[in-house]
Amino acid sequence: MWAGHSRFFLLASLLSAFAVLPGEADEHIALKPPGYSNTSDPQKMLIFIPGGNVPNNHYESTARAIQAAAAEQELMLWVVIPAAFNRLCIIECTSTVTCAPLHSGVESALSLALAQGWVRGADSEDLWLAGHSLGGVCANTLFQAYRSASAARPYAGLILVGSYVDISGNYSLPSYPAPVLTLNAELDGLVRPGKTSVWWQQHMHIQESRGEEFAITNKPVIILPKLNHSDFCPGFDVPDDLPAEVDQVEATGIIAKSVAAFLALQMEATGVTDKLDSFELIRQQIQWTRQFLSPYLQAQSMEHSAADTMTSDEGSSPFCAEAQHLIAGLSDADDARIEVHDGFHADSKNLEHCHPNWTALEDGRLLVNSCSHTDYYPDTGQITAASEIACKMLSSDRVAQQVKAGAARPHVQCSDVNRHAVSLAEKLAAPSTLERFRKKGRGWCFLDDTHTAGNIGPIWIFKDALQLEENATCMSVTSPSLFTELDGQTYPGCHYCKFLSPAFVLDWMMTDSLKPAQIFRSSQSHKLKFETAIPKRAAMHFSLPQLSVGYQ
Ligand SMILES: *[C@@H]1O[C@H](CO)[C@@H](O)[C@H](O)[C@H]1NC(C)=O
Ligand SMILES: *[C@@H]1O[C@H](CO)[C@@H](O)[C@H](O)[C@H]1NC(C)=O
Ligand SMILES: *[C@@H]1O[C@H](CO)[C@@H](O)[C@H](O)[C@H]1NC(C)=O
Ligand SMILES: *[C@@H]1O[C@H](CO)[C@@H](O)[C@H](O)[C@H]1NC(C)=O
Ligand SMILES: *[C@@H]1O[C@H](CO)[C@@H](O)[C@H](O)[C@H]1NC(C)=O
Secondary structure, three states, X not given: OHHHHHHHHHHHHHHOOOOOOOOOOOOOEEEOOOOOOOOOOOOEEEEEEOOOOXXXXXXXXXXXXXXXXXXXXXXXXXXXXXOOHHHOHHHHOOOOOOOHHHHHHHHHHHHHHHHOOOOOOOHHHHEXXXXXXXXXXXXXXXXXXXXXXXXXXXXXXXXXXXXXXXXXXXXXXXXXXXXXXXXXXXXXXXXXXXXXHHHHHHHHHHHHHHOHHHHHHHOOEEEEEEEEHHHHOOOOOOOOOOOOOOOHHXXXXXXXXXXXXXXXXXXXXXXXXXXXXXXXXXXXXXXXXXXXXXXXXXXXXXXXXXXXXXOOOOOEOHHHHHHHHHHHOOOHHHHOOEEEEEEXXXXXXXXXXXXXXXXXXXXXXXXXXXXXXXXXXXXXXXXXXXXXXXXXXXXHHHHHHHHOOOOOOOOOXXXXXXXXXXXXXXXXXXXXXXXXXXXXXXXXXXXXXXXXXXXXHHHXXXXXXXXXXXXXXXXXEEOEEEEOOOOOOOXXXXXXXXEOOHHHHHHHHHOXXXXXXXXXXXXXXXXXXXXXXXXXXHHHHOOHHHHHOOOO
8 A cells, every 4th residue: 555655645746846738748768779789689678767747858868878887887778768648657557456558658668679679588587677756656566566467577676766665565675576776866855865764774674684795786775975856867857856966967977877787786697897896886885875874863763762672662762861851951960860761652642641750769869751752744755754752751840859959951941952953963964964054054943932722731742733834044943832830730840842853853954954045935835745744633633522631
């Protein structure tokens, strides 16, 4: 089912600004290998499925560059670029059971190549499926559609650029029954680095379980520095993309080299030296990807870290534990006397029933139990960071009372902790990310906390959300808070906050912050899209019966 959602997402984000004019239709393109000589031996073929709305001739220079790079590896590579109805392959392949129109489009593109002298051999060894963006989603579905029909794989493997395979299941990266190259871009405003990190993690697991050689050869996940989403289809600017930082010639060159290196590793005929060079290129690209994405994964692990398998609890939010220290506002010496154990709740209903508490430890220190929960955008969306981290903490008054010390900073706001999230993200960021952000990125505006009406817990949990709103200057962030006095009626001495996630901060630093203000201003749809990406949690979970429970 997931693939269906992912198709919808890419479809939606690639459809926004373009309509196909009547009468415009692409022709299938077949490209003979450079230096082609007539032979009766079977020849390799790359089928390149275009992204949504992109006229297929925008892939011709990329395809020719791939052919030239392959030729340097002694690989004679044909390419066809099928034309899709209305330039949307998704219309021809809405699911694995309705993919016949795309399949027949591909076959008729192939027959064009046959007419030019291509010799078709065993598809499971010679036919490689590539796709850009939405085209990658279609390629993934096409593979699945024609694999289920027979035991043999219908194509030799997949090359996805600015795209990805299923997140989970039989066609996720680890389970995919064929080699898959995932080749994405750093400055991609659509398939963002944080999104690619999902498959990057899978790549790392493959490396752990099957070794580096297997992972690099068969399931490489690469982010190419300084390229954007549109660099794969030169001359066509995909809406919502980011500015690239290399010229197109350089971009096309590295794309071609990477694809050719992956193919060379798959070919028995590749010479030993070429294989070693190809392996080394991909290994280095993977190394760059690792240092680039590690900060994001680290930031995500602060949102929630899983429990060790020995316990039945749901782990903790290291960020909430840190926030409790900050909110307590003690001097360093007094802060050393509190220990915070956070308890994470995947279900917000369990957060509702969890309340922070404290215990005096035998050594005179204070143990504080905080409660946490994170919310996410739909997993079909572009942002994989938490949309907010909800933390239920003890108030500074309560902690100070229990450690019998005055707080050094008694009035720490949720927004102060948001500032901390930003500085954490900046400390974690890869040097290139930070430098670019400092030079070109829009920063943050921290607005004062809002206070939940009537201090009603369920409203804070289910209705009040972290507010994010961007303008030409900055992304404004406002935390909903709930604060009770020590002499309050219900759950006195608490301080609840919904915080900005450090991973969300990194996502912003790597992508949307870099959109130039004038582009941002002219793009109405951007804000709309951003807003609709915010989970409809309030509408889904908030109901009157919960209100009548009263203050939680
Ligand atoms: C290739 O050579 C064969 C015979 O060797 C010939 O029959 C065929 O027409 C040639 N094809 C092209 C496209 O030149
Ligand atoms: C995944 O593959 C296994 C083994 O081939 C099969 O038994 C299972 O039904 C497949 N799952 C789905 C959802 O297709
Ligand atoms: C993406 O990069 C290409 C090539 O450098 C450039 O022409 C294009 O304008 C970039 N797209 C955006 C939205 O800046
Ligand atoms: C204190 O909080 C912890 C963690 O949420 C919980 O397991 C425990 O039952 C609470 N203790 C009391 C006395 O409520
Ligand atoms: C953007 O929002 C911030 C915070 O609300 C405000 O201070 C700033 O003036 C706004 N900038 C523009 C260009 O509207």
